[in-house]
Amino acid sequence: MAKLRGTGMAAVNYPTGMHLGGDPTQALVHATTTGNFVVTLSSVDLGQGLKTVLAQIAAEALGVPFETVLVDTGDTDTGPHCTGTFASRTTHRAGNAVVMAAREARKVLLEVAAEELEVNADDLVTDGEGSIHLAGAPEMKISVTDAALAAHFVQGKTVSGRGVYLKPMSPMDPETGECDPDSTHAHACTVVEVEVDTETGAVAVLSIKSAYEIGQQVNPALVRGQIVGGAWMGMGHALSETTAPYYPAIDHAPRDFLGYVMPGAAEMPEVECVVLEHPTETGPFGAKGIGEMVANSPIPAVVNAINNALGVRITEIPVTPEVILRALDEKAASAA
Amino acid sequence: MTTKVLRLNVNGEDTLVPVGPMATLQEVLRDKLELTSVKVGCAQGGCGSCSVLIDGELRLACLTPAEAADGCTVTTLEGLNESNSIVPIQQSFIENYAAQCGFCTPGMLVATKALLERNPKPSRDEIIEALSGNLCRCTGYLPIIKAVEDAAAALSGKQSA
Numbered sequence: 001m002a003k004l005r006g007t008g009m010a011a012v013n014y015p016t017g018m019h020l021g022g023d024p025t026q027a028l029v030h031a032t033t034t035g036n037f038v039v040t041l042s043s044v045d046l047g048q049g050l051k052t053v054l055a056q057i058a059a060e061a062l063g064v065p066f067e068t069v070l071v072d073t074g075d076t077d078t079g080p081h082c083t084g085t086f087a088s089r090t091t092h093r094a095g096n097a098v099v100m101a102a103r104e105a106r107k108v109l110l111e112v113a114a115e116e117l118e119v120n121a122d123d124l125v126t127d128g129e130g131s132i133h134l135a136g137a138p139e140m141k142i143s144v145t146d147a148a149l150a151a152h153f154v155q156g157k158t159v160s161g162r163g164v165y166l167k168p169m170s171p172m173d174p175e176t177g178e179c180d181p182d183s184t185h186a187h188a189c190t191v192v193e194v195e196v197d198t199e200t201g202a203v204a205v206l207s208i209k210s211a212y213e214i215g216q217q218v219n220p221a222l223v224r225g226q227i228v229g230g231a232w233m234g235m236g237h238a239l240s241e242t243t244a245p246y247y248p249a250i251d252h253a254p255r256d257f258l259g260y261v262m263p264g265a266a267e268m269p270e271v272e273c274v275v276l277e278h279p280t281e282t283g284p285f286g287a288k289g290i291g292e293m294v295a296n297s298p299i300p301a302v303v304n305a306i307n308n309a310l311g312v313r314i315t316e317i318p319v320t321p322e323v324i325l326r327a328l329d330e331k332a333a334s335a336a
Numbered sequence: 337m338t339t340k341v342l343r344l345n346v347n348g349e350d351t352l353v354p355v356g357p358m359a360t361l362q363e364v365l366r367d368k369l370e371l372t373s374v375k376v377g378c379a380q381g382g383c384g385s386c387s388v389l390i391d392g393e394l395r396l397a398c399l400t401p402a403e404a405a406d407g408c409t410v411t412t413l414e415g416l417n418e419s420n421s422i423v424p425i426q427q428s429f430i431e432n433y434a435a436q437c438g439f440c441t442p443g444m445l446v447a448t449k450a451l452l453e454r455n456p457k458p459s460r461d462e463i464i465e466a467l468s469g470n471l472c473r474c475t476g477y478l479p480i481i482k483a484v485e486d487a488a489a490a491l492s493g494k495q496s497a
Contacts, residue, residue, distance in 0.1 A: 047437030047474055225433045225475065232476030257382035257471060265464045265477040 001199035005206070006309025010300035011189040014293035015182030016283075017167055018087040024166040025090070026080035027097035029058060029105045031159035035130075035148035037062055037105070039071045042079035043094045048291060049222035050090055056218055057095045057284050061102035062109070063126025064144055088289030091218060092183060095284030096165035104161025112155055113147040184280040186288040187213040190231075190297035194305040198328060201321025203306060205235050208298055209272040216279040216286030223275060223290055230294020231271045236262045237295065238302035242318050342406045346371070347415030355402045362386050362397035364405075365412060373413035373442035377471070384470030387443040387450075388412050394450035396469075413442040416449055425449060428487035429480070436474030443470050448484050456492050460485065 017023050028040040039058045045051045051071040059066040073079070082094065106126075113132040114121035117140060125135045126144075133141035142150075151157045170180040193206040208231045217223050240261040245252050254260035279286020299317060306312075306319055312327040342353045346369060353364055365374045365388065377383035379398045386397040389411040416422035425448050428434075435441045444467065451458055451466040458466065463484045472480060 047435070049436075221433055225436060225479065228476040228478050229436065229474050230476075233473075256380060257378050258380065262471065262473075264471075265467050265481060268477045271476065271478060 001197075003195050003197050004309040005193065005195050006305045006307070007191065007193050008301045008304025008306070008308055009189065009191050010297045010304060012187070012293050012297040014088060014186045014188070014289070014296065015184075016087070016092045016186060016289035017089040017183045018181055022166060022169040023083055023087075023089065023093065024164060025082040025093040025097045027094060027101045027163040028080050029062070029098065029101040029161045029163070031105065031109065031144075031148045031151065033148060033152045035064075035143070035145035036068045036070060037064060037102075039069060039098055039101070040079055041071065041073045041094055041098075042076045042082040043090050044074045044085045046085055048226060049219060050085065050094070052222065053091050053218045054094055054098050058098050058102045059128075060285065061099045062106050063128055063132075065128065065130055068130070068144070088186070088291035088293065090289075090291075091287050092283050092289050093165050093167075095218070095287060096282075097163035099163065099284045100165070101161040101163030104163070105159055106161070108151070108157060108159045108161070109144070109147055112151040112157055112159065113142050115155060116142050116147060116150050183282045184215065184288050186215065186290060186293055188293055188297050190234075190301040192298065192301040192305045194302065194309060196306055196309045196324060198310070198324075201324035201328075203239055203302075203319065203321075203324070205239075205267070205269050205302060207269050207272070208235065208301075210297065211274050211276065212290065212293075213276040213278055214290045215283050215288035216277055217275055218285065218287050220275065224273065226290050226294050227273045227275075228271045230296075231298050232263065232268055233295040234298025235267070235302055238299045238317055238319060239263065240318050240320060245318075245320070340403060340406075342402060344405060344407075345409040347411060347418060353402070357403075359402040360398055361388070361390075361395075361400040361402050361405050361410070364402045365397055365410070371412045371414050375439060375442060377439065377443075382471070383440070383443075384447065385440050385443040387446040387470065389446065389450060392450075392453070394447055411446075413446055416446070422449055424490050425452070425483075425487040428483045428490060432479045432483035432486060434475060434479040434483035440470060440472045444472070444480055448487065451484070452488055452491060456488060458484070458488055463488075 031037050055066055055069040055071050058069045110121045110124045113124055119134055123135050124132055126132050130144050131141050151159045167183055172179040188210055190210040192208050195204045195206055243253055280288050303319055307314055312331050314327050339354050339356055342355055344351050353368055362374055365371045374397050375385035377385035381396050381399045388395055388397045390405055390408050425445055447467055447470050463481055
């Protein structure tokens with residue numbers, strides 16, 4: 001009996017967006033009286049940070065401070081249409097819709113400012129800190145707040161914009177199955193080291209190291225949050241998590257968190273990641289999606305590391321201690 | 337069914353609460369007192385999202401019969417908020433991106449507060465042990481462990497200064 005170490009690797013090529021009957025998201029942007037901007041969406045933030053990312057994208061496209069953008073999401077009764085938060089699509093789809101809406105609102109904002117300053121709107125620029133001024137003449141300026149006040153109370157305009165991103169449905173070739181369902185692809189590779197106890201079948205994951213290529217990162221801290229959380233989820237799926245441990249038999253299906261075993265804080269190794277940025281032409285400021293892929297490559301990487309450690313070929317998950325001990329028994333029996 | 341009136345001190349206020357025989361402290365805190373930081377993740381002691389302090393000790397509200405808390409002092413995250421004693425811990429959670437969906441966060445904060453009260457300078461292993469009853473589905477735990485380490489450092493630095 002021994003503790004054996006192994007290394008495993010796996011790569012993933014992950015699409016952003018999906019087929020369905022077209023894959024649209026719409027966005028509306030408008031200024032309040034005081035020059036804050038509201039982005040209205042039906043897209044939902046699940047905790048991954050969508051509202052933060054879309055506020056960053058809106059602020060960049062509008063040319064106003066991040067702190068002055070409020071993202072209002074998640075009411076599908078009243079909001080503009082969104083297919084939903086899935087398929088790693090929302091930063092890309094909603095982001096594109098927000099950019100389009102923000103650019104239209106920015107155009108109105110600059111027209112209002114131009115009338116107040118008695119200049120040509122094409123000659124105006126924003127400083128990103130709350131002011132609009134004449135290009136080359138920073139003293140010729142008006143605050144975004146004053147421009148919004150003028151729009152509401154003097155000029156009678158809505159500083160607003162409409163945005164939509166639609167990936168039309170791509171019909172599938174009946175002969176080849178070929179279609180164009182997504183908008184761009186992100187890529188990753190994960191290397192995992194494990195230590196397997198051949199007496200108990202217990203697996204300790206020693207390290208999870210990944211490289212990701214996800215286009216332009218909009219928010220690196222949130223990207224890392226996805227990667228670390230996904231590494232843990234992948235580890236759990238590889239080692240213990242299942243709703244049908246004896247599939248297709250439903251015996252011993254877990255009914256709660258006591259039976260559905262997830263790794264805890266003590267099982268979590270350090271996670272290293274590097275992120276490569278190759279902006280995609282279809283994305284908002286070049287962004288691709290990173291939502292789901294983070295839990296993909298860690299799963300086969302963990303299983304491959306176990307196989308490498310033991311000299312076996314396990315191909316199903318989860319690789320529980322029972323699975324490992326049976327694989328070792330089979331290996332011993334075939335050697336005898 | 338006999339209704340009993342419990343005498344509780346919840347978040348600094350003396351409260352009388354009528355409860356039936358099988359009521360849990362979780363039901364009393366959430367449904368009668370509307371303290372919704374006490375989450376219902378599993379209602380069987382498996383997730384830690386209903387963590388509260390009973391007479392200063394970390395307890396799971398879902399496994400505590402309401403009658404067992406009669407005469408006790410109960411503190412939820414809402415109570416910690418009022419005293420501001422939780423602020424440096426919350427700040428550290430924010431700075432370390434230790435919350436994503438946020439469902440586990442109240443329980444994590446209460447468990448952290450209980451740990452740092454009895455052990456102001458915990459080791460990494462002691463932090464992991466203290467959080468072992470709290471599940472998180474989003475973060476992979478590393479940001480939470482780091483947040484507790486940083487909060488401990490910030491609080492002990494403040495005390496020694």
